[in-house]
Amino acid sequence: MSFIGLDIGSRTIKLVACENGTVVLRRKALTSHDPLAVCRSLLKDAPEVSIIATGYGRHLVKGYLPCETVSEIKAFAAGARAVLPSCRTVLDIGGQDTKAISLNENGRIDNFQMNDKCAAGTGRFLEIMATALGLSLDDFMASALSAENAHPINSMCTVFAESEVISTIARGVSRTAIALGIHQAIAARTVTLLERVSVADDILFAGGVALNGCMKEQVEKMLHHPIHVPEDPQMIGALGCALIAGEKFQGGK
């Protein structure tokens, strides 16, 4: 019997199918302007038994697909414990939000914080900054990792930060220094958010931004704690949903 978790994020939609607690299928696609159609195509030929959805699109699909919904906090908490059973703190940086979740010893949610409604410091912010620097996301990260020093970026509003980057380029500051400065600015903001929930080891870093090695390195430096990035960090929410579906509909299997 298989259970499906669907994480309909602002930038990507992720699907995980589990059978007896083991992942049997992972799929991912860009959210696009029509998330419902993307969900349908991801679900195509998937063994459709029971679905739990999370992410910003969860309520959209509820009316069209046979599924239940859970909040992203619950989904990420469940997914994080599945890949790292000792996890007590979850950091998720996705397309438009940053979440910090603290868990107690048994994995129950103790506290959570999310960034405010703007996309400052999220994946979308990184994409726009990379574009402003004329770099692909990968090159943007590589450039920051190669920087010898950082040029501080002060604005966290995406629009203002873009102007700041453009005027900094115009002043002749090196791209690598700007790239590192942007990463450090986001890391600092992320650490503030983490400190609002209590930070306890082990810390799991999930979401698309966890794929960025420079972000991981900067957050670790500022937090003075090692953080763990799981294999395929974007799938944690969908995995959590699939596991919750398994528990809910099959009593723990």
Added chain:
Amino acid sequence: MPFNVADVEPIINDEFVGEPNKRALQYIQTKRSEGMPVAGIYCGYAPMEVIRAVGAVPAILCAFANKTIAAAEAVLPANLCPLIKSSYGFIATDTCPFFALSDAIVAETTCDGKKKMFELISHYKPMFVMDLPQLPDEKEAEANWAAMITKLKGFMEETFGNSGSPARIEEEIKATNEKNRLMNRFFDYAAKKPPVLKWSEAYELALLAQIAYTRDLHPIFEKVFKQLEEREMKGVCYGTGSSPRVLVTGCPVGGDSAKVYKIIEEAGGVIVAMDACTGMKPFLSEIEEDTGDPIAAVARRYLQLPCSCMTPNMRRLNELDKMIARFRPDVVVEVVLHACHSYNIEAYKIMNHAKNKHSLPYLKIETDYSDGDVEQIRTRVEALFDSL
């Protein structure tokens, strides 16, 4: 989150169900056509007993709609509290019927934004700005506030051509106390487990009760209590025994910011307590009677209102303790309007108080009157309930 049965009769079953502002407008228009002057007010610190003692009817001015903010931002900074922007926008666009009916405006120096906004609207109508003491525990505070109330009375007597004797103020003190006792009897139905009353019903009656004379409310209270008793007898309740009970504290909530209440309800929560000037706050305490100095008694009571503009504001924590004991919430949600620095900073104390003293989960929602953040708020509220 509906009632457990269909077709529950609205608590005030008139032509204004769901439109408390229209009900208030009709009340004020009726009073005005009977010759009563109208005093427009913006805040819970406006001393209602004195307004009524000079024979006026108070009108709560419009401050809760997103639609007037764009017009306001032509003059005011965008990074200002939406309540102030909306208030100003209503006046700039001449769309607040309560303002149009007002013969005078009563204003208070609660926060910097309001204070400076009042300067920009002071030429429209006769206005009296009361200097509100913000260190309420200082020994001079009460006398200073009483002096302001006396001055306000003089201003209204002159503007309206009426007079308000100490005996009339004393009568109004007693009328307020009677009203507050009735309102508390009403709120007790929200305190029940599960509640017999919906938040929107409490909100509607609170809005009318703030402006109306107690004597005019008697027939309404009679029907309200009859209905509530019937609901209890029939086992009607709001939500289920397991719906999370929510206490909402913080900035005033109304109109477009009531989206937060709706989201809480849609996520399966039942709002049992509304700790705001638009909710239960104006009714929770009584004014001392027969002191021989009714203005001092009024001053004392209003200074006890625990707005975040006060410092220190220990009363807010004490009042919160009482509300938590009475309404037995499972969570505390704080609503902070953008750029309301005093509530936003005080939220840290409220969070610690809720978590440490009462072991209650706490969620702060910073928002404005737009609907752009509805889904973000929904995610937070659902996550809060998930974590219970």
